[in-house]
Amino acid sequence: MELIFERSIAGRRGFDFGPSDVPTHANIPPNYARQEDAPLPEVSELDVVRHYTRLSQKNFSIDTHFYPLGSCTMKYNPKFTEALARLAGFTDLHPLLAQLSGGEQWAQGALQILYELEQWMCEMTGFSDFTMQPLAGAHGELTGIMLMAAYHKSKGNSKKKYVIIPDSAHGTNPASAAVAGYETISIPSNKDGGMDLEALKAAVNEETAGLMMTVPSTYGVFEGNISEIAKIIHAVDGIMYYDGANLNAVLGRCRPGDVGFDVMHINTHKTFTTPHGGGGPGAGPVGVNQKLAKFLPVSRVVKRSDGMYVLDYDHKESIGYIASFYGNFGLLVRAYAYMLMLGKEGLIDTTSHAVLNANYIMKKLEPYYKICFDRICMHESVFSASKQAERGVHAIDIAKFLIDQQIHPPTVYFPISVPEAIMIEPTETESKQTMDHFIAKMIEADDLSKTSPAVFEGFPKTMPVSRPDEVKAARDVKTSFFGAAPTHAA
Amino acid sequence: MNPYITNTPQEVEQMLGDIGVKNIDALFADIKPEHRPRSFDLPKGLSEYEVMRRVTALSLKNNVHAVPFIGGGYYDHYIPTAVPSLTSRGEFYTAYTPYQPECAQGTLQALFEFQSSMCALTGMEVSNASLYDGGTALYEAMMMAIRITGRHKVVMDGGVSPIYRKILKTYTHHLSYQFKETPVVHGQSSREEIVRLLDKDTAVIILQNPNFFGAIDDLTDIIAKAHSVGALAIVSVYPISLGLLKTPADMGADIVTGEGQSLGLPLNFGGPYLGFMCTGKKYIRKMPGRIVGETVDSKGRRCFVNTLQAREQHIRREKATSNICTNVSLCAIQAAIFMAMIGKNGLKEMARLNLDKAEYTKQVLSKIKGVVVKRSAPTFNEFTVHLPKDASEVVAAMISKGFAAGFPLGRYYPGMERYLLVAVTEKRTKEEIDRYAKALQEVLG
Numbered sequence: 001m002e003l004i005f006e007r008s009i010a011g012r013r014g015f016d017f018g019p020s021d022v023p024t025h026a027n028i029p030p031n032y033a034r035q036e037d038a039p040l041p042e043v044s045e046l047d048v049v050r051h052y053t054r055l056s057q058k059n060f061s062i063d064t065h066f067y068p069l070g071s072c073t074m075k076y077n078p079k080f081t082e083a084l085a086r087l088a089g090f091t092d093l094h095p096l097l098a099q100l101s102g103g104e105q106w107a108q109g110a111l112q113i114l115y116e117l118e119q120w121m122c123e124m125t126g127f128s129d130f131t132m133q134p135l136a137g138a139h140g141e142l143t144g145i146m147l148m149a150a151y152h153k154s155k156g157n158s159k160k161k162y163v164i165i166p167d168s169a170h171g172t173n174p175a176s177a178a179v180a181g182y183e184t185i186s187i188p189s190n191k192d193g194g195m196d197l198e199a200l201k202a203a204v205n206e207e208t209a210g211l212m213m214t215v216p217s218t219y220g221v222f223e224g225n226i227s228e229i230a231k232i233i234h235a236v237d238g239i240m241y242y243d244g245a246n247l248n249a250v251l252g253r254c255r256p257g258d259v260g261f262d263v264m265h266i267n268t269h270k271t272f273t274t275p276h277g278g279g280g281p282g283a284g285p286v287g288v289n290q291k292l293a294k295f296l297p298v299s300r301v302v303k304r305s306d307g308m309y310v311l312d313y314d315h316k317e318s319i320g321y322i323a324s325f326y327g328n329f330g331l332l333v334r335a336y337a338y339m340l341m342l343g344k345e346g347l348i349d350t351t352s353h354a355v356l357n358a359n360y361i362m363k364k365l366e367p368y369y370k371i372c373f374d375r376i377c378m379h380e381s382v383f384s385a386s387k388q389a390e391r392g393v394h395a396i397d398i399a400k401f402l403i404d405q406q407i408h409p410p411t412v413y414f415p416i417s418v419p420e421a422i423m424i425e426p427t428e429t430e431s432k433q434t435m436d437h438f439i440a441k442m443i444e445a446d447d448l449s450k451t452s453p454a455v456f457e458g459f460p461k462t463m464p465v466s467r468p469d470e471v472k473a474a475r476d477v478k479t480s481f482f483g484a485a486p487t488h489a490a
Numbered sequence: 491m492n493p494y495i496t497n498t499p500q501e502v503e504q505m506l507g508d509i510g511v512k513n514i515d516a517l518f519a520d521i522k523p524e525h526r527p528r529s530f531d532l533p534k535g536l537s538e539y540e541v542m543r544r545v546t547a548l549s550l551k552n553n554v555h556a557v558p559f560i561g562g563g564y565y566d567h568y569i570p571t572a573v574p575s576l577t578s579r580g581e582f583y584t585a586y587t588p589y590q591p592e593c594a595q596g597t598l599q600a601l602f603e604f605q606s607s608m609c610a611l612t613g614m615e616v617s618n619a620s621l622y623d624g625g626t627a628l629y630e631a632m633m634m635a636i637r638i639t640g641r642h643k644v645v646m647d648g649g650v651s652p653i654y655r656k657i658l659k660t661y662t663h664h665l666s667y668q669f670k671e672t673p674v675v676h677g678q679s680s681r682e683e684i685v686r687l688l689d690k691d692t693a694v695i696i697l698q699n700p701n702f703f704g705a706i707d708d709l710t711d712i713i714a715k716a717h718s719v720g721a722l723a724i725v726s727v728y729p730i731s732l733g734l735l736k737t738p739a740d741m742g743a744d745i746v747t748g749e750g751q752s753l754g755l756p757l758n759f760g761g762p763y764l765g766f767m768c769t770g771k772k773y774i775r776k777m778p779g780r781i782v783g784e785t786v787d788s789k790g791r792r793c794f795v796n797t798l799q800a801r802e803q804h805i806r807r808e809k810a811t812s813n814i815c816t817n818v819s820l821c822a823i824q825a826a827i828f829m830a831m832i833g834k835n836g837l838k839e840m841a842r843l844n845l846d847k848a849e850y851t852k853q854v855l856s857k858i859k860g861v862v863v864k865r866s867a868p869t870f871n872e873f874t875v876h877l878p879k880d881a882s883e884v885v886a887a888m889i890s891k892g893f894a895a896g897f898p899l900g901r902y903y904p905g906m907e908r909y910l911l912v913a914v915t916e917k918r919t920k921e922e923i924d925r926y927a928k929a930l931q932e933v934l935g
Contacts (some may be wrong), residue, residue, distance in 0.1 A: 002594075004603050004830045014831040015570050021920040022850035024842075028734050029868060031708045035740065038610045038732060040834045043568065045572055048830050052823075054582035059596035063580030069832040076494050077584050080538050086574075089549025095760035096562050096897055097553070101882035106889065107795065109551030110759045123531055135622040135761065136816040138803070144816030149664050175803035176811035179633075181665050184808045216642050222520040255527045268818075273494075278597035279587035280620070281762030297660070320660035324563075324653050324749075325760025337545050343535030346492035352514045353495045359517055360505045376517055403592050411589075414804075417701050431496040432505065463592040465793040473785035473797040477774060479616050481606035 001058070001464075004051050005481045008041040039482070047470050055379050058464060060277070060408045066434050068361070070380045070411040070423025071170070071218055073248055073270035075354075075430075080341075081334035082275070083177070090333055095325040104310045111309035113336050114301045114326060120339055121339035124347070125247070125264060126257025127287035132327035133295045137245065139174035139323070140265025140284025141212075143297065146319050147288060148210045148239040149180055149264055150295040154317060157237070160209035164233075166195055167417045173243060182209055187315045189417065193221035193373040195229060204232055210239035215256070216246050216378035218415045218423070220358065224252075230260025239263060239292070247271045249355060249379035256287075263288045274336035283331040297322045353428035354379040357435060361424055364439045368446040372418055380425035384418055393449035395420045397456035400467065401448070404460045405441045492535075492876075493935025541585055542652040549859050552759075556894040557922050559851075561872045561913025563624065563651050565752050567730065567840075568829045569672030573754045574687045591795045597819060598794035601782045604826035611732045611829070611837075612746045613739030614768035618779040620822040621814065625657040627765030628696065630778045630812055631745045632658060634769075635694035635722040637811070638666070638776050643668040643691040645716075649701025651727060652902035658696075664775050677867035677874075685715055692721040697890055699727055699735065703864075703899075704911065706735055714744040719850045729753050729766075731870045733841025735845035744901045754828025775801060778812030823919070828935070843916035844871035847923065851914045854927040860934055872913040874899065877934070881910040891929040 027033065036170040043051075060067065066075035084090075089109060098107040101380065118130040134140035152160040163177040164185045172182040172211065185203050190196045195213075213235045216222045223229070228241050242256040242264035248271040256264050268274045268283040276282075289298060298318045299311040307430035311326075355378055362371065369383040399409030411423040426435055448455060460466050497505070504516070511517060536544070558566040558806035577583060581596060588594030589603075601619045608617035621627040629634040632644060646655060648671055659669070668691070672683040679697065688695070695716045700706045712721040725738040727748045738746045750764030751757070769777055775798060781798030832840060848871040858861045860878035877884055888895035900907035914923070 001599065002827075003599070003606070005606060012833075013835055014572075015836050017568075017836065017843055017916060020794055020846055022846050024925070025846045028706070028845070032706050032736055032868060033733055034736055037834050038737075038837055039838055040607055040610050040832070041830045042833045042835070043830055045570075045831065048827060049572055049576065051830075052576045052827055053579070055596040055600055056576070056579045057596065058599070059581045059585045059588075059592075061581045062584040062594035065593075067586060069586060072586055074586055078494060080542060082583075084542065084545045084549075087546060087549040089546075089552045089554055091756035091758055092554035092566075093552045093759040094560050094566070094894060095564060096560055097894055098759075099901060100889075100898065102886055103889075106553035106556070107759065109548035112551070113545075113546055116861050120532060123529065126528065135626065135818075138813045138815040139622060139626070141611075142813055146660070146664070153664065170815075171627050171802075171804040171807045171810070172813055172815045174808035175806070175810040178808040178810075179813045199783075224520060224522060226525060242825055244551075249522070252527065252530045254521050254525050255530070258528050259525050275583045275587050275820075277583050277818070277820035278585040278594070278601075278823065280816040281622075281817040281818040281821055283550055303590065320663070321625075321656040322660055323657065323761070324763070328761040329759040330756075330762050332543070337541050340533070340544065341536055341538060342492050342542045344530060344532035346535045347532065348530075349492040350497055352517075353492075353497055356497070356502065356505060356509075356514055356519045356555065359509045359511075363509045365733065367807050376511075376520060378520075398591065400592070404589065408586075408593060423649045427491075428493045429496065434499045460592050462867075465592050465595055465762070465787045465791060467788040468492055468591050468793045468795045469785045470795055470797070473783040474800075476785075477771070477797065478784040479602070479605055479774070479781055479797070480609040481603070482609055483754035 001054065003481055004041045004043060007043050007047050007051065010042055011041045012044055014043055014045045025335060036164055063405060065408050066430060066438060068410050068424045068438060069408060070425040073412065073425060073427055075273050075427035077273050077275040078338065081337045084337045085330050085333045098173040098311060104308065108309055110329065111301050113333060115303055115309050117332060117336050122284055122285055124251065125287050126255030128290050129293040129296060130285050130287040132285050132298050132332055133323045134284035134286055135323050135328050136280060136282035137178060137265055137267040138172040140286045141172055142179055143286045143322050144241055144265055145176050145180040145265045147292045147295045150319050151239060151292055152209060154396040159207050161207040163209050164203055164211040166213060166345050167451060168217045170245060192375065193217060193219040194223050194225060197225060197228060200229065200232060204236055206236055208236050208238045210241055212241040214243040214245050216249050217429065219373055219382050220377040220380040221373055222378055226259045245270060246379060247376045249351060251351040253351060257289055262291055268331055268335045272338050274331040281331060282326050283328040288411065295319050350428050357426040357428060357430060361439060363427055365442055368443055378457060380423060383416055383422045385420040385422055388446060388449040389420050391449045392453045393456050395422050397433055398445045399458060400459040401445050404462045405442060407438055465476045549903035553601050556892055557888050558894045559896050559912050559914060560894040562897045562911060563749055564757055565913060565915050566917055567752050567915050569754050573824060573828050573831060577820060582823060584919060587878045588796060591793065595793060598782050600826055601730045601819060602784065602824040602825040605782060607826055607829040608766055611729055612727065612745050613737035617766065617768040617773050618777055618781050620817040620819065621765030621779050622818060623763040623765045623769055624760060625654040627747040627767050628654050629645045629658050629661050629768055631724045632694060632696060634745060634776050634778060635724060638773060639689050639693040639722060641693035642666060642691060643693055645670045645672065645684060645687045645692055645695045647672050647697045648674045649679055649703060649740055650696055650698040651702045674703065677703055677864060678707050680710060681712060684712055688719045690714055690719055692719055693723045694724055696724045699725055700870045702888050703874050704869040705867035706870055708736055709743065710741045730841055730844060733837040734845060748826050755853055757826060762818055762821055764818055776811060777816050779817055782902055816842055840916055847916065847918050848873060848914040851912065851923050854923060858927060858931045858934065871915060872911060875910050875912060877910055878909050880907050887933040888929060893926050893929055
């Protein structure tokens with residue numbers, strides 16, 4: 001499809017600001033002024049509407065397709081949360097208004113939402129304090145690791161060098177630890193998908209700053225030895241970090257704060273179904289226990305004895321500002337509304353049915369695909385397409401086959417420790433009929449891998465695009481319509 | 491109650507039978523009794539109607555009716571209706587990160603168009619597909635400059651947003667970087683101080699245009715000085731101002747970042763916003779965040795993919811250029827649509843309206859006794875005024891008259907308690923500006 005720039009006709013316009021009601025000021029002094037107009041497209045409003053409507057139709061999305069993307073939790077995003085987040089009382093609120101002297105009184109509704117979310121998240125996870133500021137899960141991780149660093153620094157412990165991370169972890173874990181100045185040590189998993197305790201003991205020493213763990217892990221396995229692991233880490237005054245990517249699997253069943261963790265982040269798009277937006281914006285609230293609370297970023301939202309919600313910056317040991325304001329407020333409103341509707345029982349049901357659905361798919365596919373861990377799974381299961389690969393059909397080929405069946409592929413090649421990984425997470429919002437259809441298509445793919453493996457090369461056949469040349473994209477880098485010199489193109 | 495769960499009791503029974511367990515609790519057998527929650531005391535669920543009523547009531551407790559003359563890097567610009575109407579399409583906002591390009595061409599092409607428009611705006615060669623917000627984008631740019639130069643000293647202009655400067659300090663206070671801040675003199679960067687601090691250890695100089703006080707500048711000379719010692723220059727910009735102002739590319743900037751909220755995103759009490767980053771082609775492999783590239787498919791058709799992923803955390807893990815994973819794709823798409831809607835001429839007109847209305851406001855405010863409009867440097871749509879009393883008190887009094895009068899600079903600059911930062915966008919009418927001046931006159935008595 002053509003680019004919006006390729007529809008551009010000189011002089012055409014999409015929007016009229018109307019006549020000015022003030023006198024025209026003299027021009028900007030020439031040395032401060034732009035030489036040539038920015039070559040933005042020149043198109044009509046109808047051009048814009050058709051172009052982006054048609055573009056949107058080239059996407060798969062939850063509203064249109066089943067998305068069993070393991071580890072990503074693509075559940076339905078209720079429409080009412082969307083409507084609430086778009087209320088003018090939220091969208092038109094300037095963040096600095098609350099920082100004026102006494103200005104919090106003008107943002108009481110917004111501050112109450114942030115305050116109550118913090119209370120609920122604490123209760124849900126067993127932590128004492130939460131900050132809503134981190135702008136995405138990975139941002140929450142970085143914040144959490146900085147809290148870890150602040151803790152060691154406050155104890156005058158300069159020996160702490162390493163963060164321990166299991167091999168099944170998301171790539172953000174080691175990246176966040178590295179950005180915060182730590183080196184990382186990877187720990188292998190045992191044959192049941194749990195952490196290899198002997199390997200852990202061998203790796204832990206006085207230089208261990210902490211451990212980052214996803215529970216359940218990205219293998220969909222609940223770590224039974226958490227208490228032992230926490231003991232090992234705490235024995236060297238290390239910090240236990242809970243990656244909340246899979247919190248949706250344990251709501252009401254286990255709280256990280258109760259089982260030895262000191263700090264965690266929540267991905268609101270996973271557990272509280274805020275929309276993914278094609279890759280953000282997200283929100284990554286961070287929770288801590290008493291050990292780390294004093295280091296949390298400012299500002300904190302507190303409730304005064306007179307019932308007023310106010311911003312509190314007075315925390316001497318705080319790590320400081322980690323984002324410009326109070327978090328991705330628009331997403332937090334959606335999470336708040338979702339939690340308010342579901343309440344305690346609804347949240348517990350979410351977890352129950354997410355796990356039920358995942359186990360159902362695992363059971364049905366087990367005869368056809370190699371299961372990585374022969375045990376009950378939590379909210380997702382990991383297969384390997386190793387049997388199919390022997391026939392020349394790889395995980396990516398199965399993924400492309402599914403696209404032709406109008407199903408978004410599961411996560412493939414992750415966790416990286418599993419060859420030919422296929423990771424399936426149906427979520428609680430999908431029906432048995434949708435799952436049965438998916439299961440049938442997965443079985444069909446296995447059949448095809450036996451009867452006619454060569455056909456996979458041509459998949460997907462039905463899409464406007466098939467198997468982009470990613471090597472060319474990285475070699476002949478073109479990341480803009482203008483190529484290298486924007487102001488001289490158009 | 492959870493209306494989004496579709497399994498009927500009969501289906502649940504059937505599925506449990508297929509799995510071979512008696513009940514759902516059996517699926518949680520891996521969680522030992524000692525690992526079960528000590529408490530899970532949350533409120534009871536509510537109906538959709540009740541939630542709508544409650545949350546709507548909360549929204550009405552926020553004051554969004556005071557006419558805004560407050561900016562500080564975040565502005566009340568008009569958003570054409572078509573813009574949010576398009577990004578409200580479920581195909582955009584309920585899609586995932588485009589890991590499977592065949593079923594994500596909509597998101598990928600829209601992000602490619604966003605990158606192209608950001609290049610058009612800044613004059614730079616390449617753009618990434620967004621970062622979290624203006625402040626964290628500046629942090630990422632600083633880290634990128636440190637990686638490129640292998641040096642550890644950062645020179646930061648005092649005109650850079652104090653919010654951004656606080657963020658940069660948070661992320662680096664435990665790392666061994668040397669920070670030097672230079673003062674603002676007569677509203678603009680102090681050439682003298684900057685030149686004094688630049689040396690062979692300097693990785694980067696960080697500048698902002700317009701600066702936090704609203705002053706505009708031509709930073710070409712400073713950037714040339716930085717280059718002469720082998721340092722890079724980052725300029726944080728306000729996108730709408732680029733309708734009229736010299737581009738950072740023409741000034742010689744190496745990395746350009748900024749807050750993209752002004753490009754069609756609501757104020758939203760601080761987020762989600764849109765961090766952006768542009769640079770030269772030679773640095774693209776050092777740039778953090780997702781980048782969309784053009785390529786062809788197996789049949790030679792043009793298409794778009796996430797490219798240069800070898801920089802990113804999901805491939806490189808601890809060796810990645812950044813830990814960023816999710817960015818703000820939907821905000822970037824919204825900005826792309828906004829830029830297409832207002833277009834080449836619209837951007838220029840919008841910037842012109844901002845300039846003219848701010849200048850008109852300066853005129854009417856300077857007629858008020860005791861109010862001094864600072865005129866040492868030219869400005870775009872925001873400027874500082876000196877008041878005869880504490881700006882915080884004035885702002886509090888102005889709110890009760892229906893105006894968010896501006897941002898008192900004393901909040902971030904001790905000693906500037908009587909200074910007020912005033913922003914005026916294209917949305918402010920002459921009538922509002924006149925009423926604002928009248929109210930200010932009354933407040934100052």
